[in-house]
Amino acid sequence: MVEFKAIVNDVKTGKSYNIAVSGHHANSLIGKSIGEVVDGVFLGLPDYKLKITGGSDSNGTPMRKDLPGNKRVKLLLAESKGFHEKYPGQRRRVAIHGNTISDRIVQINMAVSEYGPKSIEECLNPSSEGEAAE
Numbered sequence: 001m002v003e004f005k006a007i008v009n010d011v012k013t014g015k016s017y018n019i020a021v022s023g024h025h026a027n028s029l030i031g032k033s034i035g036e037v038v039d040g041v042f043l044g045l046p047d048y049k050l051k052i053t054g055g056s057d058s059n060g061t062p063m064r065k066d067l068p069g070n071k072r073v074k075l076l077l078a079e080s081k082g083f084h085e086k087y088p089g090q091r092r093r094v095a096i097h098g099n100t101i102s103d104r105i106v107q108i109n110m111a112v113s114e115y116g117p118k119s120i121e122e123c124l125n126p127s128s129e130g131e132a133a134e
Contacts, residue, residue, distance in 0.1 A: 002026045002103050006043055008050060009111045010120055017120055019043050021108075029108065034065040034099040037113055045123050047116030052101070054109040061097045063105070069098035 004021040021029065025042040032038060032052055040048030055063045061072055062082050074093050077083040083094045101108060116123070 002030065004029065004101075004105065005107045007107060007109050008043065008045070008120065009053075009109070011112055012115075015120075017124060019124065029101055030103065032101050034063060038110075040116065043110075045116065045120060047118075048112060048120075048123075049114035050110040051113045052108060053111050055097075055101065055105050056107045057097050057104045058106050059095075061095050063097045063099055065099050067096055067098045068100070070100040070102035070104075072097045072104075 001022060004026050006019045006021050008017045008019060009015075010017070021043055028042055029038065034052050034054060037049050037051050040046060040050050043050065054065075057063075057072065059072075064081060067073070067075070072095050074095050075082075076091055077094050077096075078089075078091050079085045082096050083092055085091075097105070112120070
């Protein structure tokens with residue numbers, strides 16, 4: 001079974017939430033790519049729409065939006081995502097992961113694009129809502 005760690009960024013408040021995704025919800029995310037909007041039901045956030053903004057694999061290799069596919073490749077990079085030069089004009093061959101989610105991906109970064117009627121905290125912690133009312 002595939003397991004992902006989804007980091008959901010609430011754009012309004014600036015808070016990020018770490019959500020574990022496994023089972024058939026995780027399998028439904030395989031094949032999606034950076035920039036796609038997915039339903040929040042996969043993460044336990046009904047009526048929310050989430051945009052995939054990035055991620056990384058088990059080695060910590062970042063995903064790039066402009067690299068198609070789901071494999072890790074080595075690219076010659078100048079100053080860009082995945083490599084920051086120490087002196088002007090420096091280039092280095094760096095491993096980068098493609099923009100498609102596969103079973104090798106461990107972390108998926110997402111941002112909220114459409115909000116639901118409940119807040120994210122209420123959706124993720126329904127038991128604390130009942131305790132607060134008592």
